[in-house]
Amino acid sequence: MLQRTTTEAPLAPPGRAGRRPWSPGRGNTLLLLPPLLLLFALFILPLGTVIVQSLAGPTPGLAQYAEVLTSRTSLSVLLYTFQVALLVTLGALVLSYPVAFVVSRLSGNLLHLCLAMILVPFWTSTVIRTYAWIVILQRRGVLNDLFLDLGLIERPLRLVSNGVGMQIAMVHIMLPFMILPILSTMRGIDQNLIRAASVMGANPLRQFLSVYLPLSLPGVSAGCILVFITSLGFYITPALLGGHRTMVAVLIEQQASRLLNWPLASALATILLLATCLLFIVYERTMRSAAGGRPAGEPA
Amino acid sequence: MTASAPWRVAGVGLAAFAGLVLIFLVLPTLVIVPMSFSSATFLSFPPPGFSLQWYEAFANSPDYRIAILNSIKIGIPAAFLATVFGTLAALALVRGSLPGKRLLSSMMLAPLILPQIVLAIGLYPVMVRLGIIGSYPAILLGHTVVCMPLVFITVAASLRSYAPTYELAAMTLGAKPWATFRFITFPMIRAGVVLGFIFAFTFSFDELILAIFLTSPATRTVPRLLWEHLNYQMTPVIAAATVVLLVITLSLLVAAALVNRFGPRKAGAPAR
Numbered sequence: 001m002l003q004r005t006t007t008e009a010p011l012a013p014p015g016r017a018g019r020r021p022w023s024p025g026r027g028n029t030l031l032l033l034p035p036l037l038l039l040f041a042l043f044i045l046p047l048g049t050v051i052v053q054s055l056a057g058p059t060p061g062l063a064q065y066a067e068v069l070t071s072r073t074s075l076s077v078l079l080y081t082f083q084v085a086l087l088v089t090l091g092a093l094v095l096s097y098p099v100a101f102v103v104s105r106l107s108g109n110l111l112h113l114c115l116a117m118i119l120v121p122f123w124t125s126t127v128i129r130t131y132a133w134i135v136i137l138q139r140r141g142v143l144n145d146l147f148l149d150l151g152l153i154e155r156p157l158r159l160v161s162n163g164v165g166m167q168i169a170m171v172h173i174m175l176p177f178m179i180l181p182i183l184s185t186m187r188g189i190d191q192n193l194i195r196a197a198s199v200m201g202a203n204p205l206r207q208f209l210s211v212y213l214p215l216s217l218p219g220v221s222a223g224c225i226l227v228f229i230t231s232l233g234f235y236i237t238p239a240l241l242g243g244h245r246t247m248v249a250v251l252i253e254q255q256a257s258r259l260l261n262w263p264l265a266s267a268l269a270t271i272l273l274l275a276t277c278l279l280f281i282v283y284e285r286t287m288r289s290a291a292g293g294r295p296a297g298e299p300a
Numbered sequence: 301m302t303a304s305a306p307w308r309v310a311g312v313g314l315a316a317f318a319g320l321v322l323i324f325l326v327l328p329t330l331v332i333v334p335m336s337f338s339s340a341t342f343l344s345f346p347p348p349g350f351s352l353q354w355y356e357a358f359a360n361s362p363d364y365r366i367a368i369l370n371s372i373k374i375g376i377p378a379a380f381l382a383t384v385f386g387t388l389a390a391l392a393l394v395r396g397s398l399p400g401k402r403l404l405s406s407m408m409l410a411p412l413i414l415p416q417i418v419l420a421i422g423l424y425p426v427m428v429r430l431g432i433i434g435s436y437p438a439i440l441l442g443h444t445v446v447c448m449p450l451v452f453i454t455v456a457a458s459l460r461s462y463a464p465t466y467e468l469a470a471m472t473l474g475a476k477p478w479a480t481f482r483f484i485t486f487p488m489i490r491a492g493v494v495l496g497f498i499f500a501f502t503f504s505f506d507e508l509i510l511a512i513f514l515t516s517p518a519t520r521t522v523p524r525l526l527w528e529h530l531n532y533q534m535t536p537v538i539a540a541a542t543v544v545l546l547v548i549t550l551s552l553l554v555a556a557a558l559v560n561r562f563g564p565r566k567a568g569a570p571a572r
Contacts, residue, residue, distance in 0.1 A: 028396035035389035035408070035448065042445040043411050046422025053425065095321045102318035117322045123499075123553055124329060125506035127523050128542050131530060132328045135335060135539070142331055145346075175325055204307045226413075233415020235509055240530060249417040256421055257513070269418045276414055283413075284406050 047273065054270045057263030064267035074251065074268065081248040084167060084238075085231035089178075091171040092227050093220065096178035100219075103179075104186035118183075122176035130237045133169035134160065137241070166241040170231060177230060178223040185219025218286055225283040229276050248272055329546070336539035354540035364541060367525040371505050374436060374521060378443035379500035385444070386451025386500075387493055391485070393452075394459040395467075405456075412449035419446070420513040427514060434516030442514050443504040450503060451496030458492030459485075491559055498556045502549060 057064050068074045103114045121129065136142045137159040144156040159165040189212065197207040235249035242250065248268055256265035336354055338347035358364055389408050393401055411419065423442050427433040466488065470480045486493075508523040515524055522545060529538050 028392045029398045030392075031388045032392035032396065032398070032404070035385040035392075036404075038385050038445060038448070039407060039411070042423070042426075042441055043419070046419055046426050047414075048422075049425050050418060050422040053421075095324075098314055099318040099321045102315050114322060117326050120550065120553060121325050121329065123502055123506075124549055125508075125523060125545065127506070127508055127526055127530075128332075128545060129329055131526070131538065131542060132332050134530070134534075136328055136331055172325070172328060175321070204310075229413060229415075233417055235415075235417050236527075249415060252417050252421060253512070256424075262421075262425075265421055269421045272415055273418050276418075280406070280410065280413055284402075288402075 050266045050269050050273065053262055054266035064263045065271075067264060068267050068271065077246055077248055077251050078271070080245050081232060084163075084170070084247060085228050085234075087167060088170045088174055088231045089224050089228045091167070092174045092178040093224060095171070096175055096182060096223065097216075097220070099175075100179050100182035100186055104183055104189075118176050118179050121173075122180070126173055126236045129173050130169055130240050133165060133172070133237075134240060137165040137168070160241055161243040163243050163245065166238055166243070169237050169241055170234060173237060174227045174231065178227050181223040181226065182216065182219040185222075186216050189215045221286045222283060225279050225286065229279050229283070232275060232279075233272060332539050332542050332546075335536060336543045338536055338539075341535070354536045357537045358540040358544065361537070363525060364522070367520055367522045370515075370519055371521040371523075374440050374443060374519075375501045375504040378440050378447055378504045379497050381440075381444040382447035382500040383451050383493060383497045386448045386496055387455050387489075389448070389452050390455035390459055394456050395464060408452045409449045411446050416446065416507075416509040420510050423510065424513045433514065434519060436519055439511060439514040439519060439521070442510040443507060446507065446510065447500035447503050450499040451493070454496040454499065455489055455492045458489040462488055494559045495556055498552055498559070502552045505552075506545075506549070 054064055055061065068078075099118075103111065103118075106114060134141070138144075139156045139158070139160070141159075143159065144153075147153045148156065159168075193211055193215070194207055197211045198204075202210065233249050234247060235253065238247040239250050239253070246254075249272070252265045252268045252272070255261045255268065334347055337350050337352070339349035339351035339353070340347060386408075392398070393405050393408065398404075419442075423438075424433065427438040427442075430438075432438045466484050467480050470484045471477075475483070505521075506523060507521075508527055511521045511524040512527065515521060520528075522541070526538060526541060526545075529535075
């Protein structure tokens, strides 16, 4: 706030009443109105509807929430969802950090090739990537055929519908979401700091642990939160590759469109919404500290 | 970094690991390509023979033809609306001065981050009340709101890539706000706007969850049709359709890369 008033003061001197000179700041504010209206009508209002719906139902009040919290199935689904999201986040982090580290030191054509290998999967439809994993992991799939031909196994492995295949596919789909924030933080690290540590006699491991790793943590936490949030609400992959234990998004869809139990679906959706909002707030704070205290909408 | 032999070995190991992860990232999706040329009626690897029968079946399927048309009819207007609204939001929040910018910027990003299933559950009753559920406007508006953040991000980034002094100079010389936008701001952010449009269209073209709730069999998009086929029948036609979709996504991304590379933004961005 303080910063803003000081930078704008010389640009917009207080003119005579009624005829203030046009400043970019003043005129642009009105432009926000249409997007805000759109956001209200198609985002805030629907989310409000979900909350209202969760409280309506056959018995108005918190009955649906009581049902969610006392029913063994929905509780175990919620627990399983958090557990899978956590495992997927950890798996993606372990694979992503070295990739981001190596790619952040590249330049030229090799850098562009690696960025393409990260960005193309990022933009490829989740349906397509999940389908690829079905083709690979199913009973008569690529992996089983390959292993049978090589004589590594005698009978096809069961990889689909027991959660293993689903988690492998989710880690695969989430990798770019983890690599990109870590990569962008790493590219902002001042290499002179590492050199300074080296000059002072730190070996590469020590340089990494006490200088590089702490500086890369904002990107790590942003990536982790992003992957965790997305995994919590994952629908496509659990629906196609998941086993008898489903994730919460699948349960919401089942309750709403197959069992037509909209109040219960809305209560589950509200719980997911709350969890996501809390994590989103943490994410925003992390991103802000990663950007050096600069808020998301302010010029550099 | 000065490195002795063991550290250099560790470095090579690290690079090899990163290379393997990158291959793991790309390879699984490519498995579909040989499958789509298979002569077998079921999925088997390696394919017993070469055949274009599944592409033929795909090309002759009225379902896929209608779905692709639907995806385009929904994606282009949704991406256009998202571009207009997202650009307005970026102009107001990057260049404007108003309280609560931080909160408003976060709100603009929220539709992209929030699980789509929650938004779908909320949009369905709203669209039912408006009487447009299952029609083009329903899914079009749904896609507009989830695509707007993508445009907001790209346009805000290009606005931040140069100092606002250019606009100030124009206005000092007497340019009205519209003229300033038309001749100064828009040429500077054009690459960001086009990039945002391409990303928004790509996103809408691939989006499934809102499509499941908001479209009807007459307005269903390609991802929803694929989804229905995946749940009921697993023939290699899906593989052929998937390869076609992959090629479409890939060409959109190449277009985006070209815009990013040859856009006028870099030439006119001396101030950072």
